[in-house]
Amino acid sequence: MNIMQFNVRLAEGGAAGVALDLHQRALRQGLSSQFVYGYGKGGKKSVSHDSYPQVMKQTTRLTSMANLALFRLFNRDLFGNLNNLYRQVTRTEGPVVLHFHVMHSYWLNLTEVIDFCERVKAHKADVTLVWTLHDHWSVTGRCAFLDGCDGWKSGCQKCPTLENYPPVKVDRAHQQVEEKRQLFRRMLALGCQFISPSQHVADAFNSLYGPGRCLIINNGIDGATEAILADLKPMTVTTPRPKIAVVAHDLRYDGKTNQRLVREMMALGDNVEIHTFGKFSPFEGTNVVNHGFLTDKRQLMSELNQLDALLFSSRVDNYPLILCEALSIGVPVIATHSDAAKEVLEKSGGHTVDESAVISLVQRTKAEIAQAVFGTTLGEFSARSRKAYSGQQMLEEYVSFYQSL
DSSP states (O other): OEEEEEESOSSSSHHHHHHHHHHHHHHHTTOEEEEEEOOOGGGSOOTTGGGSSSEEEOSOHHHHHHHHHHHHHHSSOOSOOOGGGHHHHHTSSSOEEEEEOOOOSSSOOHHHHHHHHHHHHHHOTTEEEEEEOOSSTTTSSSOSOOTTOOGGGGTOOSOSOTTSSSOOSSOOHHHHHHHHHHHHHHHHHTTOEEEESSHHHHHHHHHHHOTTSEEEOOOOOOHHHHHHHHHOOOOOOOOSSOEEEEEEEETTOTTTSOHHHHHHHHTTGGGOEEEEEEESOOOOSTTEEEOOOOOOHHHHHHHHHTSSEEEEOOSSOSSOHHHHHHHHTTOOEEEBSOHHHHHHHHTTTOOOBOHHHHHHHTTSOHHHHHHHHHSSOHHHHHHHHHHHOOHHHHHHHHHHHHHHO
8 A cells, every 4th residue: 555645744733743643653564655745944844854754845935935925815825736746646556545634824726736636536546535634624715723713604704803824814715615615525526535533623524515524533642752651650749839731832822822811820829830832922920931842742741741730722723632642641631611622631531621610720739630620530540541542543543444445
């Protein structure tokens, strides 16, 4: 079996982590696998490019920069295609799986991608198309995340926020949504099987394109993280002052980090110690420790392992891996209500909480938080969570799925 994974980024973001882990696990099992990505920082080659085998940067810097500049006006990527891969795919002996992940965000024109798939399928019948939906982009006119908006159900008539990712200056979503959905119908006509890590994304997709069109395979933690976790012993004894983690790529973005909640925690003073992990932290205080954006996963996991809980208040995630990782090392998660957090926590017996309950919870001990959120002892919670988020299980489900097609 020959597999090609496609994602806009190589090693940055949750979707990239899933796609890259599938690629590496496939190689370790003796399968033929290649990872095709759009670009790294500034449209250049990813800084991680040389760290992984069989990876290929697809989009020129000029293309990604042009798409970035023009997206704010046109609400879609105007340039970029996969045509240079046509001969490679069609001349490969044996079945080929083209597995798409995040195909938006300034690297490919969607129409060009669908045209490519149609030409490939017409030339080589044993090409299988798979698309994992890591966000809601497939159902909206523009946005990758709903952030509480139901406008997609009525054709994105008026976007409530132009800053929702990816941001724009002019709202054209209502003009483009039906054309975009027609492109996804063309993919379905080619036999493309859509998958999502989360039920709420699958439900949205199926409501538009038909029951059973999108199936569920949950994300799992990657092999490198599993190796790190094996070396970490869960911490059961902590200081009297609870230490609470707040993790986000950009800590300023309220969609990912509820700014009001964090500031209410800061107002607790010596009753709690807040540890932030991410860029551009706007939080400064005597009870705040800003660690910055840690690219070394071992360092991040080691730091989290010293803490009592992780506060998760994002409204714009799908199936967040940071929750799987924190839970796997025995760090309880206090998550405000969202479909994404609910799905992840339920796998280890937990539940989300109302925002009004957060301030009380963050002042409790680690064991008390585990009991309140997961309904069991800290030891039982840790043991249960270690088993719940297996990356190997994710790969086996995908490979079995490839073969069934």
